[in-house]
Structures are given as structure tokens and as C-alpha cells.
Amino acid sequence: MQSNIKYSAARIARLGRKGCDTMESLGRAGIFLAQSAVGVPSREGWSLWLRQMHFVGVLSLAIVLVSGLFIGMVLALQGYTILVDFGAEQALGQMVALSLLRELAPVVAALLFAGRAGSALTAEIGLMKATEQLTSMEMIGVDPLRRVVAPRLWAGFVSLPILTIGFSVVGIWGGYLVGVEWLGVFEGSYWSNMQASVSFINDIGNGIIKSLVFALVVTWIAVFQGYDLVPTSEGISRATTRTVVYSSLAVLGLDFVLTAVMFGGL
Amino acid sequence: MKRSKTMEFGVGLFMLVGILGLVFLGLRVSGMTLSAPSDTFRVEANFSNIGGLKPRARVTMAGVTVGRVEAIELDPEWYDARVVLRLNSDLEGQLSRDTTAAILTAGLLGEQYIGLSIGGDPDVLEDGDIIRDTQSALVLEELIQQFISNMVSN
Numbered sequence: 001m002q003s004n005i006k007y008s009a010a011r012i013a014r015l016g017r018k019g020c021d022t023m024e025s026l027g028r029a030g031i032f033l034a035q036s037a038v039g040v041p042s043r044e045g046w047s048l049w050l051r052q053m054h055f056v057g058v059l060s061l062a063i064v065l066v067s068g069l070f071i072g073m074v075l076a077l078q079g080y081t082i083l084v085d086f087g088a089e090q091a092l093g094q095m096v097a098l099s100l101l102r103e104l105a106p107v108v109a110a111l112l113f114a115g116r117a118g119s120a121l122t123a124e125i126g127l128m129k130a131t132e133q134l135t136s137m138e139m140i141g142v143d144p145l146r147r148v149v150a151p152r153l154w155a156g157f158v159s160l161p162i163l164t165i166g167f168s169v170v171g172i173w174g175g176y177l178v179g180v181e182w183l184g185v186f187e188g189s190y191w192s193n194m195q196a197s198v199s200f201i202n203d204i205g206n207g208i209i210k211s212l213v214f215a216l217v218v219t220w221i222a223v224f225q226g227y228d229l230v231p232t233s234e235g236i237s238r239a240t241t242r243t244v245v246y247s248s249l250a251v252l253g254l255d256f257v258l259t260a261v262m263f264g265g266l
Numbered sequence: 267m268k269r270s271k272t273m274e275f276g277v278g279l280f281m282l283v284g285i286l287g288l289v290f291l292g293l294r295v296s297g298m299t300l301s302a303p304s305d306t307f308r309v310e311a312n313f314s315n316i317g318g319l320k321p322r323a324r325v326t327m328a329g330v331t332v333g334r335v336e337a338i339e340l341d342p343e344w345y346d347a348r349v350v351l352r353l354n355s356d357l358e359g360q361l362s363r364d365t366t367a368a369i370l371t372a373g374l375l376g377e378q379y380i381g382l383s384i385g386g387d388p389d390v391l392e393d394g395d396i397i398r399d400t401q402s403a404l405v406l407e408e409l410i411q412q413f414i415s416n417m418v419s420n
Contacts, residue, residue, distance in 0.1 A: 053277045061280060097295050162284030169287040172295060195297025196324075204291050 029224045036149040036223070048151040056117045056152070057159030061166065063116055064109055068167035071104055072096060072174025080183050092185050093194035096175035101198065101207045102263065105168040107255050110214035113160050114247035118222035121152055122243040125226030126236040134227075149223050156219030157212070164211035168204075206262045213254060218247040306333065306352040307393040311367045316347040317378055317403025319369055324379040325351050332357055335380065351380065363389040368401035378403060 079095045125148060128134050134144040172194075179185040198204070222243045229239035292298045313319075316338060325333040333353035341348040351367075364385030371378050382397075391397070 050274060050277055053280070054273045058276045058280045061283070101291070101295070159280070162280060162287075165284050165287035165291065168295075169290050191294070192297075194295055198296040199322075200292055200296040200298050204288075204296055 025228065028228060029220070032145070032149075032224055032227060033153075033220055036145040036153055045146070045151060048147065049154055052151045052155035053159060056121070056155045057162060060113060060116045060159070060163060064112055064163045064167050065170045067108060067112055068100075068105070068170035069174040071108060071167075072100065072171030073178045075099060075104070075171070076175035076178035076183070080179060080185070089179075089183075089185050090189040091193055092179045093172075093175070093190035093192075094197040096179070097172055097194045097198050098203060100168045100171040100175075101203045103255075103259070105164050105171060106207050106210040106214055107251060109164040109167045109211065110160060110218055110251045111248055113156075113163060113215075114218045114222070114244055114251065117156065118218050118243050118247055119240045121156070121219070121222040122226040122229075122240045123236060125149070125152075125223060126229045126231075126239050129227065129229065130231040130233070130236060132231075149227060152223050153219050156222070157215045160215030160218070161208055161211045164207065168207070202262075206258075209262075210255065210258050213258060214251050217250050217254060221247045221250065305355040307355050307358045308336070309351045309353055309391055309393075309395055309397060311349050311351060311380075311397040311400050312341060312344065312346050313349060313367075313369060313400050313402050314346045315402040315405060316349065317369055317371075317405050319349065319378045319380070319403060323377065325353060325382065326379060327357075327382045327384070332382070349380070358393065359390050361391045362387040363391055363395070364399055365391060365397055366399040366401065367397045369403035371404065 075096045076092060079092055080089055083089045083091055083095065125134075128144075128148065134148065137144045137147060176187075176190060180187045180190050225239040225243045225246070229235045319335065319338065321335050321338055323335045324331050325335060333351055335349055336352045337350040339348050339350075340346075353361075361382070362385040364387040366383050366385065368381050368383070369378055370381045385399070
């Protein structure tokens with residue numbers, strides 16, 4: 001009896017400690033974001049940002065564009081087989097464009113971005129921490145938040161929306177290739193149905209807002225996991241995994257919330 | 267800090283790709299035109315039933331798109347639907363006052379749009395005028411009901 005109570009008490013204490021740890025980590029993440037986001041790019045910061053833009057954005061372009069092409073082609077193929085049953089294959093352009101702009105481009109680009117760039121950011125910053133480069137920077141009076149984290153944060157925030165736009169454009173072109181060139185949908189109706197139904201503010205604008213939110217969340221998770229990890233080789237590997245898992249979950253969850261607010265009339 | 271020129275060039279190109287992509291999405295995908303949206307004029311029409319007409323639906327004349335539906339609201343005076351139309355301004359002063367507006371359906375199950383047909387009145391519609399002669403949407407259920415009641419009475 002006595003030991004039973006003791007055991008339950010220990011479990012409750014562990015639960016409470018876990019809750020406190022989670023809260024503390026959330027708080028650290030918030031303070032971390034606030035401190036690094038104000039890192040106004042100076043002349044030197046500008047070139048650091050440029051280097052990160054190259055790494056995070058330009059080098060991710062290839063994988064994002066190729067995935068966009070294939071997703072657009074698959075959408076057209078799948079959509080065609082369903083629409084043709086209703087004799088509505090003219091609406092193919094509308095279907096491809098709306099599903100890409102509203103949903104697939106922001107989400108899939110963000111997931112690819114988390115895998116391609118987010119994990120690398122975590123590993124890079126984590127290794128800097130494990131080899132005490134961050135501490136050395138502080139010793140010589142350089143703020144690592146400004147020098148290391150802020151350029152990466154801003155580069156991610158700027159480059160993911162651009163990648164998303166590229167994804168949509170290539171996807172719509174891929175849909176055109178399959179739908180018009182291969183399956184024989186009339187070219188005029190592909191474009192005109194698309195133009196009649198896509199609104200710049202509601203569809204393209206909301207898609208870009210989504211990708212801005214995803215960009216902030218994914219890069220934030222990536223750099224924070226790198227900055228906050230246990231500085232061992234195991235810690236780095238765990239943090240990299242956590243980056244991909246957390247960002248994927250956050251992107252998919254936030255996507256539902258944003259869609260409900262934007263298109264669900266909430 | 268060493269800055270390599272090719273890296274700067276790459277990032278510049280990357281930003282340019284983004285901007286060009288946005289322009290493509292705007293012009294080609296959403297069909298935006300660069301003309302100012304102000305060159306339209308406003309006409310109202312009251313329908314007793316609009317069926318499935320939606321804002322942003324097309325307004326056509328002889329099949330040619332001449333404008334869009336701007337807003338649809340209930341007119342609390344007559345309990346019918348007041349539809350606000352935005353027509354291209356080159357039609358201002360060209361449509362006779364007895365122009366009729368009908369809600370039509372594209373295909374059997376397609377979207378609904380408004381078709382205008384010209385009358386013979388020498389007076390013309392101006393900005394803010396109301397089209398008096400309207401024809402409501404064809405509601406399939408009502409049509410079937412009518413058909414069945416005709417069958418029964420025969």
C-alpha cells in the first residue's frame with residue numbers, strides 16, 4: 001500500500017516535471033525567436049544572409065522544382081481520369097491550379113524544405129554548439145544569435161515563399177504537359193477555366209501567406225533545435241530527427257488551421 | 267568576409283525566379299489584366315430567384331463576357347434578390363433601358379451566369395440604373411414539380 005502511493009506520487013511528479021520542461025523549452029524558443037529576429041542585417045550581416053540564401057534557397061530549388069513537376073503531372077493524370085467520367089475534363093486546369101496554389105505547393109514545398117534545409121541547419125548549428133564555437137563567439141564578444149542564427153532565420157523566411165511560387169508554376173506547367181499535350185484536353189479551356197476560377201488575392205495570396213507561416217515555423221524549429229540541443233553526437237542526431245518530425249507535424253497541423261480560417265469560412 | 271560573385275549571382279537569379287513566377291501566376295493563372303478596375307459601371311437587377319448564382323459569376327451578352335456579378339443581397343422591400351452587376355464601361359450609354367437580364371446555366375450542370383439581351387428603347391442605361399425586365403433562374407426541382415402536376419391534371 002505504502003509503496004503503491006509512493007510509486008504513484010513519483011509518476012505524478014515525473015509528469016509535472018515533463019510539463020514544466022516542455023513549457024520552459026517553449027519559452028526559450030519564444031525568447032530565442034524574439035532575440036534573433038531583431039538581428040537587423042548590417043553590411044556584414046547582409047553577406048552572411050546572402051550565403052545562407054544560397055545554401056537554403058538556391059540549392060533547394062532543384063528538388064522543389066522537380067517534385068513540383070511530378071506533382072502537377074500526377075494531379076493532371078488523376079484528375080483527368082475522374083473528370084472524364086463526368087464529361088468535365090475541361091475543368092482540369094482549374095482543378096490542377098487550385099489544388100496546387102491553395103494546398104499542395106505550400107505544404108509539399110515546406111515538407112521538402114524541412115527535410116532538405118531544416119535538418120542541415122540543425123546539424124550545422126548543433127555541431128557549432130558541440131564544438132563550442134558558439135561559446136567562443138560569445139567569449140570574443142560576438143553575439144551568436146546575430147551572427148549565426150539571424151541570417152539563417154531570415155534566409156529561410158524569404159526563400160520558402162519563393163520556392164513555393166516556383167513549385168506552383170512548375171506544377172501547373174506539368175499539369176499542362178500531361179493534360180493538354182498527352183491526354184488531349186483542349187488548350188484554350190485548360191487556361192481559360194483556370195483564369196476564370198483562380199483569384200489572385202484569395203488563392204495565390206492565401207497560398208503565399210500559408211508559405212510565409214510555414215517558412216517561419218520550419219526555420220524557427222530548425223535553428224532552435226540546433227541551438228538548444230545536448231552537445232553530443234547523439235544529441236545532434238536526435239535534434240535533427242526532431243527538427244524533421246516537429247516541422248512536418250507543425251506544417252500539417254497549421255495547414256488545417258489556416259485552411260479552415262482562409263477557405264472554410266471560420 | 268569573402269563574397270563570391272557566383273553566389274551573389276545565384277541568389278539574385280533565385281529572387282528573380284520568384285518574382286517572375288509571381289507575375290506568371292498573376293497574369294497567366296489568375297487571368298489578371300493590367301487595366302485599372304475602375305473602367306466599369308454599375309447596374310442593378312432584381313430577380314425573384316437567383317438559383318445558384320454566385321458573386322464573380324460572368325455577365326454575358328450574345329455569349330461574350332461583358333462584366334461580372336459584384337454582389338448579391340436580399341432586397342427586404344420585395345423579398346427578392348438584388349444583384350449588382352459591374353459592366354465594362356465601353357457599354358455605358360449603349361444598352362437600352364429595356365435590356366433584359368436572365369440567369370442562364372452553362373451546360374446541364376454547369377455554373378450559372380447572367381445573359382443580357384438588348385431591347386429597343388431609345389433611352390439608355392447609366393451608372394446605377396436598375397434593369398426592370400428580368401428572368402429568374404431555372405430551378406430544376408420546380409420544373410419537375412410543374413411537369414408532374416401537369417401530368418396528373420391531364
